[in-house]
Amino acid sequence: MASSQEDVTLLGAIGSPFVCRVKIAFKLKGVEYKYVEENLANKSEQLLKYNPVHKKVPVIVHNDKPLAESLVIVEYIDETWKNNPILPSDPYQRALARFWSKFIDDKVVGASWSAVSTIDEKEREKNVKETFEALQFLENELKDKKFFGGEEVGLVDIAAVYIAFWIPMFQEIRGLDLFTSEKFPKLYNWSQEFLNHPIVKENLPPREPVFAFFKGLFESIFASK
Amino acid sequence: MASSQEDVTLLGAIGSPFVCRVKIAFKLKGVEYKYVEENLANKSEQLLKYNPVHKKVPVIVHNDKPLAESLVIVEYIDETWKNNPILPSDPYQRALARFWSKFIDDKVVGASWSAVSTIDEKEREKNVKETFEALQFLENELKDKKFFGGEEVGLVDIAAVYIAFWIPMFQEIRGLDLFTSEKFPKLYNWSQEFLNHPIVKENLPPREPVFAFFKGLFESIFASK
Structure with missing residues (x-):
């Protein structure tokens, strides 16, 4: 504390x-x-x-x-604050946590945001494909672990809150399939486990106003199409 | 060892x-x-x-x-390998080292590479301006330290080898001014100090073949203009 x-x-x-x-x-x-x-x-x-x-x-x-x-x-x-470690103590595992959290920022966030926000159809197709490829790497990396951090939430899980909470909202607003349980079953299970973690749950934004905000934003983008 | x-x-x-x-x-x-x-x-x-x-x-x-x-x-x-620390031991100083090394990758590398490699003149002007803005932040951050890491070479110095060795080569080949002693005197002095550090010096690539490689690359890009 x-x-x-x-x-x-x-x-x-x-x-x-x-x-x-x-x-x-x-x-x-x-x-x-x-x-x-x-x-x-x-x-x-x-x-x-x-x-x-x-x-x-x-x-x-x-x-x-x-x-x-x-x-x-x-x-x-x-x-x-040293209690409840977020990164593993082993240097190699720490490095992998940094690698995958950077991967989420470099390969998932940009591609998925472009997929839902571009008005160009070809550009969208390209970005949907890139999002799928990136999520597939995470699906494989998750293996049979409960969290990316193992039994506890760690750096990669925290970085991936964007995938668990934001992507499903974006795809619902835009009517696109980016992250589904059929395509990414392990990642989907992880997202449910993660969103229901008591500490995560109480720190997510309220879905309704955030959903309304992004809905309005996308409408204003696509109104100009 | x-x-x-x-x-x-x-x-x-x-x-x-x-x-x-x-x-x-x-x-x-x-x-x-x-x-x-x-x-x-x-x-x-x-x-x-x-x-x-x-x-x-x-x-x-x-x-x-x-x-x-x-x-x-x-x-x-x-x-x-714990000898000769590359990151500071203080958590806040460590965080700043991570912040500035990420800044170099996010704000200097992309903009300066686009500045020298784009064939579009407007795009080039925009990228030159962004490179100047990014280098100015580093000029200010350096203050009167010998290295970004203080008296010893640290993470930010290592990340910035791109600025010390690669940018001068690119600007010479392309006849552009991106990083000059007049515009960035502290950063320029840092680059000389850094390039002459014995361990850095012996681990730089030989300038001539690398210069020739990038010269050929830029010629092939601009031949298509």
Whole structure:
């Protein structure tokens, strides 16, 4: 648990999968923090001051020290509060956790977001194919483990909250099949197990307003088609 | 030093800045390894087996355990061989090192490579501007330190070998100004200090064949303009 001397703030936005990663990590560690919702259409002075490089959420400020980039923050949380480890202790297993969480950001997030948001049909087909390929690697990697981290939620699970919560919402809004139980049975089972984990569950955003937000966003994108 | 029981192989390619990062990290630790030059136009069975996800170099194989992604490899090396630390021991400083090395991959490598390789003039202007903005952040971050890591070469320095060695070569071939001592005096001084560090120096590729390779590559790209 964070001692009373610690001052921890999270600048976030309700619909962001990257902010959700940080919330889950804090909760796994039992760290209390002050949450500040940012209006990304009108960014605060605080956000611009603490993340002048990317001007994005999440940002944490721990005893006046700011830090950005969700996976960097999750590792920082793991190294600062030692209880309930998020990364394995073995250097090779740690490296694999970093490899696969980076893989999710590099190969799943971009391709799946483009698949649901591009107005170009050929581009969409290409991105759907790339999403399938990337998810297949994760399906294979999961093997018969409960979580990517084994018996406990770890770095790759936290990174993959985007796959468990956001992709199903996007595909429902857009009427596309990206991540289904038929195509990725192990990954689908993992997603159900993960979303029902008590700490994950209480740190997911409320589905309805986030769904409505993205529905509106996609409608505005496709209205211009 | 690696013990004689350790079996370490690096699959690389002579002109790759990402492979060069791993070579520097191994040398800083005094790890002996077997180097295998890959022909990227005709990838080996070994490369496809050990890095089925990205099919790229560098890949290391340590006692039969394969690992890809240069920054993940460098952290693995740092955690496996504890002498001559590459990352700081303080969690916040470690996080900043990860933040800035990721920044180099996300904001410098892509923009500067596009700046020298795109045939579209508007695209080039945009990428030159983005490269300038990214390098300015690093210029500011360097402050009056000898290396990004302080008195010793660290993770960010190793990541930035691309800036010290590759960008000057690219801009000379293409006749563009991307990274000059006038515009980025601190970063330029850093690059000279870094390139002359004995361990860095002996692990850079020979400039002439790499220069010739990229000159030929750019000529083939621009011949089609």
